[in-house]
Amino acid sequence: MVGFLRALTAASAVPAAAVAALALASPSSSSSSPTSRLRFPLPASVPSLSTAYAAAAARTPSAVSPMAAAAADISAPDKGTALPELTTEFMVDMKCEGCVTAVKNKLQTLEGIKNIEVDLNNQVVRVLGSLPVKTMLDALHQTGRDARLIGQGNPNDFLVSAAVAEFKGPVIFGVVRLAQVNMELARVEATFSGLSPGKHGWSINEFGDLTRGAESTGKVYNPSDYLSDKPLGDLGTLEAGENGEAQFSASKEKLKVVDLIGRSIAMYATEDRSDSGIAAAVIARSAGVGENYKKLCTCDGVTIWESS
Missing domain, CATH: 2.60.40.200 (Superoxide dismutase, copper/zinc binding domain)
Structure with a gap:
C-alpha cells in the first residue's frame, strides 16, 4: 500500500513541474507587438511629464519582462550588434532629381536601412533603420554633398x-x-x-x-x-x-x-x-522627426545637431 501511494505522488508531481517550467519559459509579452502610439497632454513642467509616462506605461503592455x-x-558597443530601428532625418544639399537618386543609391548600399524618403523641396532625407548616425552621415558625405542630422525619433509617439x-x-x-x-x-x-x-x-x-x-x-x-x-x-x-x-x-x-x-x-x-x-x-x-527644418537656431545662430 505504501509503495502504491509513493508511485501515485511521483506521477502527480510530473505535470506540476512541467507546468512550472512552461511558465518560466513563456515570455511576459510578445516582443513583436507594435508600439502603441501615445500622445500626452502638454504639461507645465518636466516632472509631470514623468507622471504621464508612468501612467501610459501602466496602460501599455511592457515589451520587457520585469526580471529582464x-x-x-x-549594451557594449559592438559593430555586429544592430541598434533598434529609428527614423532619422538629415538636411542634405540636393538641387535636382539626380542628387536624390545619388543619395538614395548610396544609402541603399548600407545594410540595416529599411526605408528612405527624400523631400527635395526641403532638402530633407528621412531614413528608417538600425544604423548609427555617424555611419549614415559618412555615407551621405561620400556622395560629395553637405549633410547634417536635424532630427531623430518615432514621429507622433x-x-x-x-x-x-x-x-x-x-x-x-x-x-x-x-x-x-x-x-x-x-x-x-x-x-x-x-x-x-x-x-x-x-x-x-x-x-x-x-x-x-x-x-x-x-x-x-x-x-x-x-x-x-x-x-x-x-x-x-x-x-x-x-x-x-x-x-x-x-x-x-x-x-x-x-x-x-x-x-x-x-x-x-x-x-x-x-x-x-x-x-x-x-x-x-533636441529636435524630433519633422520638428527641425530650419537651418539655424533662431536663439543664437548655432546650427542645430551639428557635431563638429
Missing part, C-alpha cells in the same frame, strides 16, 4: 523623443545623442575627441549644475522605481584610441529621454569614476 528589466544594463548633450572643450569635445525607441528602450550614441587614450567611465548624473564641472553634477541618475545592481544612469565604459577619439552606440532599457532633460552627462578620467570628473555637459531637448 531589473538586470538590464547598457512621444512628446519628447530626442535629447543632446554637447561637450564644447576647451580640451574635450563631443556630442551625445539620446533617442526614445519605445516606452521601454532608448538609443545612446556618442562621439568624442580630446580624451586621454584608454578607458573612461561616464554616466548620466542627477543635476545640470556645471559650476564646478562634473564635480557639481551630483550622483549617478537612478529613479526610485528602478531595481538593479547598477544605477540607470551608469553608461559603463568609453574607450578612447591613441588619437583621443571615441565612438559609442548602444541601447539602454528603461531609460526615458523626457526624464533626462536638464540633467547632465559626465566624463571621468578613470574607468571606475573614482575621480571628480574631467568634463560634463547638460542634456537638452
Whole structure:
C-alpha cells in the first residue's frame, strides 16, 4: 500500500513541474507587438511629464519582462550588434532629381536601412533603420554633398523623443545623442575627441549644475522605481584610441529621454569614476522627426545637431 501511494505522488508531481517550467519559459509579452502610439497632454513642467509616462506605461503592455528589466544594463558597443530601428532625418544639399537618386543609391548600399524618403523641396532625407548616425552621415558625405542630422525619433509617439548633450572643450569635445525607441528602450550614441587614450567611465548624473564641472553634477541618475545592481544612469565604459577619439552606440532599457532633460552627462578620467570628473555637459531637448527644418537656431545662430 505504501509503495502504491509513493508511485501515485511521483506521477502527480510530473505535470506540476512541467507546468512550472512552461511558465518560466513563456515570455511576459510578445516582443513583436507594435508600439502603441501615445500622445500626452502638454504639461507645465518636466516632472509631470514623468507622471504621464508612468501612467501610459501602466496602460501599455511592457515589451520587457520585469526580471529582464531589473538586470538590464547598457549594451557594449559592438559593430555586429544592430541598434533598434529609428527614423532619422538629415538636411542634405540636393538641387535636382539626380542628387536624390545619388543619395538614395548610396544609402541603399548600407545594410540595416529599411526605408528612405527624400523631400527635395526641403532638402530633407528621412531614413528608417538600425544604423548609427555617424555611419549614415559618412555615407551621405561620400556622395560629395553637405549633410547634417536635424532630427531623430518615432514621429507622433512621444512628446519628447530626442535629447543632446554637447561637450564644447576647451580640451574635450563631443556630442551625445539620446533617442526614445519605445516606452521601454532608448538609443545612446556618442562621439568624442580630446580624451586621454584608454578607458573612461561616464554616466548620466542627477543635476545640470556645471559650476564646478562634473564635480557639481551630483550622483549617478537612478529613479526610485528602478531595481538593479547598477544605477540607470551608469553608461559603463568609453574607450578612447591613441588619437583621443571615441565612438559609442548602444541601447539602454528603461531609460526615458523626457526624464533626462536638464540633467547632465559626465566624463571621468578613470574607468571606475573614482575621480571628480574631467568634463560634463547638460542634456537638452533636441529636435524630433519633422520638428527641425530650419537651418539655424533662431536663439543664437548655432546650427542645430551639428557635431563638429
